[in-house]
Amino acid sequence: MRIAVMQPYFLPYLGYFRLFDVDLFVVYDCVQFPRRGWVHRNQLRSDGGSLSWLTLPLAKSAREASIQSLAFAEGAETAMAERARPFGALRAPRTEASARLAEEVMRPTATPVDYILGLLLRAASGLGLSPAVQRSSSLGLGNELRGQDRILAICKHFGADDYVNAPGGRALYDVERFRGQGVRLRFLSDYRGDFGSILQRLDDHEPRDLRRELADNLVLE
Structure with a gap:
């Protein structure tokens, strides 16, 4: 079995979805929330043409x-409508695919993890990707398991033979350590495409154009 493990990102770049080209995608939600990361925010093109942050209205x-x-803050749906105003992709989407995704973006009614995962699965489906999904939580x-030991425990739990990681994981994980546990550690190549x-x-x-770009970047090292 080939698996990938990754934090749930809010409307990530296309290259993120390479991690969905597996048998099982594990949502890594049992780790500390990175406040400067991409779990709760991303950048979209505003009406002026520049990139601006769209941040989810989370409770403290x-x-x-x-x-x-x-958790979402009280009145999250109203706050989301206000925050979406500068972005044409949310206010007046131009394609059927973006309209479907934008409609879900504007309804933050579940827990943030449920909501973000729903957006990821909606986008992945349009890209022809439909792995099984589990949550690490x-x-x-x-709590004593850290770093690659935690990932190896997830691999062992699901009986994984291959673990697919993003390019940035090369500095974090030891190929020989994984091999010693019967797991082949593979890294995606650096992404050669748009990071929007x-x-x-x-x-x-x-x-169809994004599917082609994605296919051109499904290289494992």
């Missing part, structure tokens, strides 16, 4: 809060 949380524990992993948000890309291009 402790500094050490995990991703799975996040459902596995009951001990998937919503913006779907608003600018047809899904």
